[in-house]
Amino acid sequence: MAENKDEKMIDIYVMGRMYRVPEGLTIMTALEYAGYKYVRGCGCRGGFCGACSTVFRTKNEYKLRMDLACQTAVEDGMFLVQLPFVPAVRTVFQIDKVDPEEHDNILLEHYPEIARCVSCNTCTKACPQDIEVMDYVQAALRGDIDRTAKLSFDCIQCGLCSIRCPADIKHYHLAQEARRIKGRYIDIHSQQLAHRIGELHDGVYEEKMKEYVSMKKEDIKKVYDKREFHKEG
Amino acid sequence: MEGYLYYPGCTLKTKASDYEKSAMAVMEALGKPLVEMDDWYCCGAVQSLTTDDLMHQIAPVRTMCCAQEQGETELVTLCDMCYNVLKQANLRMREKPQDLETLNEFLDEDPDYRGEVEVFHLFEILRKMGREISKKTVKPLDGLRISPYYGCMLLRPTEIAMDDTENPKVMEELLEVLGAQVIDNPKRTECCGSYHTVNRSDIVEKRVKAIVARAVDDGADAIALSCPLCQFNLDYHQRSAGYDIPVLYLTELMALAFGLEVGMEKHWIDPKKMLKEKKILE
Amino acid sequence: MKVKPDPAFLEKVEELSGQSVNACIRCGTCSAGCPFVDEMEVLPERVFKKIVLGDREGILKGNTMWICAACFTCSVRCPRDIDIARIMEAVRQIMLRENIDMVDITKIENMEILPQLAVVGCFRKETG
Numbered sequence: 001m002a003e004n005k006d007e008k009m010i011d012i013y014v015m016g017r018m019y020r021v022p023e024g025l026t027i028m029t030a031l032e033y034a035g036y037k038y039v040r041g042c043g044c045r046g047g048f049c050g051a052c053s054t055v056f057r058t059k060n061e062y063k064l065r066m067d068l069a070c071q072t073a074v075e076d077g078m079f080l081v082q083l084p085f086v087p088a089v090r091t092v093f094q095i096d097k098v099d100p101e102e103h104d105n106i107l108l109e110h111y112p113e114i115a116r117c118v119s120c121n122t123c124t125k126a127c128p129q130d131i132e133v134m135d136y137v138q139a140a141l142r143g144d145i146d147r148t149a150k151l152s153f154d155c156i157q158c159g160l161c162s163i164r165c166p167a168d169i170k171h172y173h174l175a176q177e178a179r180r181i182k183g184r185y186i187d188i189h190s191q192q193l194a195h196r197i198g199e200l201h202d203g204v205y206e207e208k209m210k211e212y213v214s215m216k217k218e219d220i221k222k223v224y225d226k227r228e229f230h231k232e233g
Numbered sequence: 234m235e236g237y238l239y240y241p242g243c244t245l246k247t248k249a250s251d252y253e254k255s256a257m258a259v260m261e262a263l264g265k266p267l268v269e270m271d272d273w274y275c276c277g278a279v280q281s282l283t284t285d286d287l288m289h290q291i292a293p294v295r296t297m298c299c300a301q302e303q304g305e306t307e308l309v310t311l312c313d314m315c316y317n318v319l320k321q322a323n324l325r326m327r328e329k330p331q332d333l334e335t336l337n338e339f340l341d342e343d344p345d346y347r348g349e350v351e352v353f354h355l356f357e358i359l360r361k362m363g364r365e366i367s368k369k370t371v372k373p374l375d376g377l378r379i380s381p382y383y384g385c386m387l388l389r390p391t392e393i394a395m396d397d398t399e400n401p402k403v404m405e406e407l408l409e410v411l412g413a414q415v416i417d418n419p420k421r422t423e424c425c426g427s428y429h430t431v432n433r434s435d436i437v438e439k440r441v442k443a444i445v446a447r448a449v450d451d452g453a454d455a456i457a458l459s460c461p462l463c464q465f466n467l468d469y470h471q472r473s474a475g476y477d478i479p480v481l482y483l484t485e486l487m488a489l490a491f492g493l494e495v496g497m498e499k500h501w502i503d504p505k506k507m508l509k510e511k512k513i514l515e
Numbered sequence: 516m517k518v519k520p521d522p523a524f525l526e527k528v529e530e531l532s533g534q535s536v537n538a539c540i541r542c543g544t545c546s547a548g549c550p551f552v553d554e555m556e557v558l559p560e561r562v563f564k565k566i567v568l569g570d571r572e573g574i575l576k577g578n579t580m581w582i583c584a585a586c587f588t589c590s591v592r593c594p595r596d597i598d599i600a601r602i603m604e605a606v607r608q609i610m611l612r613e614n615i616d617m618v619d620i621t622k623i624e625n626m627e628i629l630p631q632l633a634v635v636g637c638f639r640k641e642t643g
Contacts, residue, residue: 104247108634109627112620115634116642119274119292121342138274141631143247166288248630278636279585282604283531289639314632389587390598398591423550424586428636431629432618436554436582465630 010076027054027069027080041084047071050156053128053163056080066160067128086159088170093177095184100145106181107140107148111174114141116167123161123171129154133161133171140174146186148178192230236260237358238305239267240296242315243275249312249461251499255484256311256355258493263365265358267309272299276318278462279428287335293322294336298346309353311484313386313460316354320393323352354387354395355484356403356459366410371492373412377511379486380416380453381405382444384463385424398422404457404483411490416453420444425466437466442474454507455479457486468501479504489513520569524609528566531605538595539563545589545599554582559589559599562606580606581617581641611643618642 007022012030019034028042043051052069059077069082091110098106108114114137123133132151139147152175161171199205212220237260245253260267274292281289297319300308310316326333326348337345359366381404388398396403401422405415423444426437445467448456458464459482468480479502488495489508497504508514529536545559546552557565557577565574574580580603589599611617618641626634 103627105627105629105631108631112623112626112634112638115620115631115638117275117292118277118288119295120288121340125342134274135272141275141635142241142243142245143631243631243635275631275635277639278632279639281639282585282598282601283608284533285531286608312632314636385586385588389591390600391591422588424584424588427584427586428633428640429584430633431623431637432641436551439553440550461630462632462636465633469628 010074012074012077013079015081016079021074023074023076025074027056027067027072027074027078027082028052030074031069031082041069041082045070048156050158053083053086053158053160054080055083055160066126066164068158071128083159083163086163088159088162088173090170090173091177095180098181099185100143100181101185104143107143107145107174107178110177111140111170113167113169114174117141117169118167120166122164122166123169126160126164128158128160129156131155136175136178137169137171140178145178145181148175149182149186152176152178234268234305236264236266236268237307237309237353238300238303239269240273240300240308240310240315240319241269242273242310242312243278244461245311248499249464249482251485251497252311252459252461252464252482254496255482255488255493258495259484259487259491260355260358262369262491262493263362265362270296270299270308271303276315276322278314278318280318280321287332287339290322290325290332290336291340293319294326294333294346295340295343297323297350297352298340298343300350301346302344306349307351307353309355309358311355311459313354313384314462316352316395317386317393319352321390323348323350324392354459356387356407357395359407359487360403363406363410366407366487370411370490372490372513374408374486374490374513375412377413377486377513378416378452378454379408379413379457380418380448380451380455381408381421381483382418382425382448382456382458382463382467382480383422384458384460385422385427386460388422407483407487408457411487413486416448416451418444418447418451418453420447425463426470427462427466430462430466430470434470438470438473441467441470442476445471445474445476445478449476449478453478454511455481455486455504457481457483459483472501477502479507518568518570518573521571522569524569524571524574525566527609528602528605531608532598532601534597534599534601534605536563536566536597536602538597539567540595542594544592544594548588548592549583550586550588551582551584555579559583559603563602566602566606574606575610579603580610585640607640608643611641614643616642 009020010023011018021030021033041052043049054069055066057064057079058075117137121134127133131154136148136151155172155175157172257267273296276293277289383401388394391398408415426440429436485495541560543560557579562579583603585600587600
């Protein structure tokens with residue numbers, strides 16, 4: 001590819017091989033610039049889906065850094081590799097059988113390895129979302145589902161915490177379970193939601209639905225733009 | 234601070250909540266409330282004993298650093314295992330400054346720990362408050378025969394012992410102040426089987442049977458202790474040997490003597506029946 | 516059975532434990548006071564002899580270090596001031612560092628009733 005003279009070029013090393021790429025690109029676009037085509041390890045390109053975990057170091061840096069390829073700019077002398085997948089299996093559970101009132105240790109039951117946490121904070125340092133990961137693992141160990149869920153709210157399931165953990169904890173799956181239990185048992189249940197689900201069950205919107213399905217795209221857009229908002233409460 | 238900075242540890246919020254609640258109520262009544270730390274981490278429950286295993290010293294050091302950053306020099310634990318681990322880790326940091334330096338360097342996101350925090354078990358605090366405890370004892374435990382059980386973690390190794398390693402007296406002293414009759418158990422400092430309860434409960438059952446048998450044979454109405462793991466082992470595993478003697482946290486007995494509300498919700502052998510028979514509870 | 520001596524084993528145990536295994540005079544105080552001695556295939560002082568002899572295999576095949584729960588009774592009573600609990604820990608660690616767990620953490624019965632500190636303690640002593 002011809003280099004634009006106005007562009008400053010920098011050197012990056014993908015799995016050890018050097019590529020000259022324009023400064024200012026994200027890791028993801030730089031890899032594509034270098035000729036790689038994504039079949040895995042790429043999703044929304046907007047920092048939400050957590051598919052593009054990347055680990056890297058620059059030349060003079062002793063620390064290994066981690067981030068999302070779609071959110072991080074390349075730096076000169078960066079050595080990097082992407083992690084297309086983090087092997088960590090989620091514990092399957094039935095949501096109606098995990099009432100925290102009756103099971104005060106449910107997260108430890110489902111993820112016993114949290115008892116191996118040594119408080120090293122490596123997970124927290126790995127998190128591209130700046131979540132206090134170790135703090136929520138500690139909260140989970142002491143049975144505080146609410147705190148685990150709150151602290152982990154911004155998790156995008158990229159798995160970097162789990163790939164770095166010396167105790168082999170599967171943080172992001174644990175946190176997801178905590179949030180689900182919180183949603184089911186701890187949070188206040190929305191009456192509006194229950195009302196709406198009732199309406200759906202009763203087929204209140206079936207006629208309207210049929211109408212929308214047969215509409216043209218432009219007409220549906222118009223309907224969408226004119227939709228009404230209901231006030232809370 | 235009015236009162237003491239308190240480190241709960243992993244078990245006190247759930248399985249050992251009876252202990253936390255009663256200890257909090259007792260200390261409140263004594264005018265020295267336990268104030269929970271802003272941040273704390275599970276200590277690891279058992280001290281890691283190899284010279285090179287610094288990884289497992291991180292958690293206790295981090296917690297003591299939190300106490301330091303809250304501007305406190307004294308830190309109180311209720312759990313015997315926390316007491317043991319924090320105290321041994323602290324000692325190591327003082328005796329091996331190079332280990333402390335390595336850890337401080339690793340924990341680069343936090344301020345350096347200076348090794349100045351002193352760790353106490355609740356019993357050490359209570360021991361010095363005999364007069365106040367006596368004053369607060371409005372319902373003495375008259376006629377209640379209590380066998381104290383110490384286990385390991387308060388007494389061993391010698392360097393961190395809070396009482397005589399072979400002949401401890403702190404619980405006996407406190408029980409006498411509360412008006413209870415102390416039943417001596419020669420097995421009161423023998424290990425209950427500890428973490429073997431996870432995958433070798435057969436070992437724990439044998440240990441517990443030996444310990445509980447002495448208390449029962451000598452006519453005790455209940456066993457008193459402070460370690461949440463000993464409490465679980467003695468309470469849960471004695472049933473396999475056919476015993477049904479209640480195993481209470483000493484602070485629960487103290488709360489009863491103070492006339493405070495005591496939940497006693499998480500016991501496998503419900504102490505309420507015995508306490509009613511003994512007219513301690515109505 | 517003939518022992519194939521492994522002198523590096525003694526060295527490693529002493530390095531990890533910070534204790535002198537050779538200081539042991541085989542008095543048996545450790546075994547006499549050990550609350551778990553009935554469960555052990557090899558008595559603690561016999562373990563020391565095996566360490567000195569470099570009988571690595573003999574020790575690692577036995578269960579002594581896994582039965583020891585680090586209650587420190589032997590450590591406080593040893594007339595030679597050997598912190599025996601640390602020696603047991605060193606032997607445990609040598610094995611755990613070969614990436615062998617002594618407890619399958621996915622197959623624990625009664626997890627719902629166990630207090631956390633039991634689980635934390637067990638995993639610290641029996642997983643690498």
